[in-house]
Amino acid sequence: MAEVRRVGMLTGGGDAPGLNGVIRAVTMRCIEDYGYDVVGLKRGWKSLLSPESDTVMPLGVGDVRYILQEGGTILGSSRTNPYKNEGDAQKVVDQMQEFGVDALVAIGGDDTLGVARRLHEDFGTQVIGCPKTIDNDLSATDTTFGFDTAVSIATDAIDKLRTTAKSHERVVVVEVMGRHAGWITWGAGLASAANVTLIPEVEPDLDQIANIFKERAENGEKWGLVAVSEGVTLSEEFMTQTAERDEFGHVRLGGIAETLAKEIENRTGIETRHVVLGHLQRGGTPTAFDRILSTRYGLRAAEAVKNGEWGKMVALRGNDIVTVSLDEAVAETKTVPDDLYRVVETFFG
Ligand code: F6P
Numbered sequence: 001m002a003e004v005r006r007v008g009m010l011t012g013g014g015d016a017p018g019l020n021g022v023i024r025a026v027t028m029r030c031i032e033d034y035g036y037d038v039v040g041l042k043r044g045w046k047s048l049l050s051p052e053s054d055t056v057m058p059l060g061v062g063d064v065r066y067i068l069q070e071g072g073t074i075l076g077s078s079r080t081n082p083y084k085n086e087g088d089a090q091k092v093v094d095q096m097q098e099f100g101v102d103a104l105v106a107i108g109g110d111d112t113l114g115v116a117r118r119l120h121e122d123f124g125t126q127v128i129g130c131p132k133t134i135d136n137d138l139s140a141t142d143t144t145f146g147f148d149t150a151v152s153i154a155t156d157a158i159d160k161l162r163t164t165a166k167s168h169e170r171v172v173v174v175e176v177m178g179r180h181a182g183w184i185t186w187g188a189g190l191a192s193a194a195n196v197t198l199i200p201e202v203e204p205d206l207d208q209i210a211n212i213f214k215e216r217a218e219n220g221e222k223w224g225l226v227a228v229s230e231g232v233t234l235s236e237e238f239m240t241q242t243a244e245r246d247e248f249g250h251v252r253l254g255g256i257a258e259t260l261a262k263e264i265e266n267r268t269g270i271e272t273r274h275v276v277l278g279h280l281q282r283g284g285t286p287t288a289f290d291r292i293l294s295t296r297y298g299l300r301a302a303e304a305v306k307n308g309e310w311g312k313m314v315a316l317r318g319n320d321i322v323t324v325s326l327d328e329a330v331a332e333t334k335t336v337p338d339d340l341y342r343v344v345e346t347f348f349g
Contacts, residue, residue, distance in 0.1 A: 001308045002126065006037040008101035009059075011073040012044030012080070012112030016134045016146025017286035018294035019073035022107050024064040025298025031061055034306050039101065044108070045115055046080040048092040048099075056099055068291050071149075071284045081247035082115055089115075093123045102126060103305045109133035109144075110330050111248040113313060117326035120311040128304045129313030129326050130297050134282055137181035139334040140324045141315035145294040147183065150281040154188035157277055158225055162192070169222040171213055171264055171272040175257035177281050178229040179238075179250070181335045184281065189227035190344045196224070197344045200231035201335045204260075210267035212349055222270055232256050234263075254278075296321050 007030050011019050023040065030036040040057035041047035047055045057075065067074055082088040096104065106116040107130040119125040131138045136147035154176050165172045174194075176185040182199020189197025196212055198204050213224050230253040231238060239255035246252075257274035265272040286294070293316065300314045300321040312323040 001310070002102055004036060004102045004126070004305060006039060006100050007103045007105065007305055008039050008041050008096065008099065009075065009105045009107065010041040010044055010047055011075045011077050011132070012106065012108035012115075013077060013132070014109070014134070015072050015077050015282055016132045016144070017071040017149040017282065017284065018145030018290040019075075019107060019132060020064075020067040020070045021145065021286065021291050021294030022130055022132075022298040022301065023059070023074060024067050025295045026105050026302045027059045027064045028061055029299050029302035030305065034302065036305075039099070040075040041099070041101070043076045044078040044080055044112065045082050045092065046078040048095040049080055049082050049088055051095060068295070069285050071282075071286060079111065079246045079248060081111065083118060084247050089119060089122060092119065093125060096125070103128070105130060105301050105305065107132050109135070110138060110333070113326055114330045117311065117330055120326060124310075126308070126310045128301050128309065129329060130301045131313060131315065131329065134184065135178055135181055136183040137333050137335070138329060139332045140313065140329040142318065143293070143316055145286065145290040145297065146282070148289040149284070149287045150177065150184045151187035151191065152287055153281050153284070154184055154227070154277055155191040157275070157280070158188060158192035158194055158227060161275060162225055165223045165225060169271070171224045171226065171261070171268070171270050173226040173228060173257040173261040173264065173272065173274040175230055175254070175274065175276040176227055177277070179231040179253060180333050182229040182231070183336055185227050185229040186336050186340065186344055190347070192225070192227070193347060194225045194227040196226045196348055198226065198228040198232045199336055199341065200229050200233070202341055204232060204234065206234075206263055206267065210264060213264060213268045213270055216349070217268070217270060226260065226264070228257055228260055230254060230256060234259065
């Protein structure tokens with residue numbers, strides 16, 4: 001193991017409230033307890049593939065002490081994929097050396113962590129992963145920071161929409177983030193007592209949905225709320241905003257709430273509107289839960305650097321923060337199991 005003097009840190013993929021909590025904890029522990037030099041590498045893997053004049057951000061305790069409450073990431077982010085084009089991964093490794101970064105803490109979801117895993121395997125890069133995603137879809141950890149904040153925001157939004165939906169006797173369909181996994185929608189639908197909650201894991205039944213709102217109207221409640229994940233499909237195909245794909249091959253989702261609203265209105269005759277929550281779910285200040293989780297991840301990630309646990313990712317298992325291999329971390333998408341879907345389905349109507 002090469003001696004560690006300078007630790008680099010980067011954040012990749014969609015931002016999540018809590019990223020700054022990890023950055024703060026890694027920085028403080030690495031400097032105060034281990035005597036390392038710490039630098040932030042701005043804009044995810046782009047920092048090492050096409051660096052700019054401000055890419056390397058020296059981090060001191062004073063720079064991070066009060067960032068715990070701030071959403072977003074002080075290091076910026078990108079969806080740059082160094083494995084998209086031949087030879088780019090080598091450039092990343094060379095650039096790390098040029099910056100004098102001996103060890104890297106990569107904070108991200110399955111895409112960012114997948115790159116970290118390959119760099120470790122292909123080049124022996126001294127890297128530690130830290131899981132981040134509001135989607136909560138990483139199977140190797142019980143939960144990720146950002147998820148609790150996103151569920152709280154979506155719950156609050158649906159609560160607010162209830163009063164206006166009732167006043168105007170409308171159904172409102174609320175589109176919630178979640179591509180393949182419906183965790184945020186599941187949590188917010190349950191917590192806000194939405195009348196129908198739809199997730200990508202379960203095919204929607206339009207007749208069942210229409211009947212729910214027809215019956216409610218017959219019982220004097222000509223209004224209602226539907227929480228739907230952006231990844232829900234009506235015909236096997238995702239509803240998308242553009243045909244473009246990002247460097248990891250993801251399309252930009254959007255449109256299911258609007259389509260569903262039209263279907264419900266046509267089938268029930270009740271005025272139906274739609275609201276897309278979008279990036280509101282990732283913005284603003286993290287909940288206390290996410291501040292605590294991200295801090296614990298950051299401290300353990302710093303410790304993993306000190307122990308030389310390369311190729312590992314920090315994870316929450318029960319009450320403990322442990323390390324697991326990056327292979328395990330990116331092996332499968334954690335989706336909502338059927339028994340949990342049945343919990344929310346109990347309250348349809
Ligand atoms: O991966 C997190 C996430 O918020 C998804 O839920 C969503 O589909 C995607 O990112 C949106 O990404 P972008 O900000 O690039 O549009």
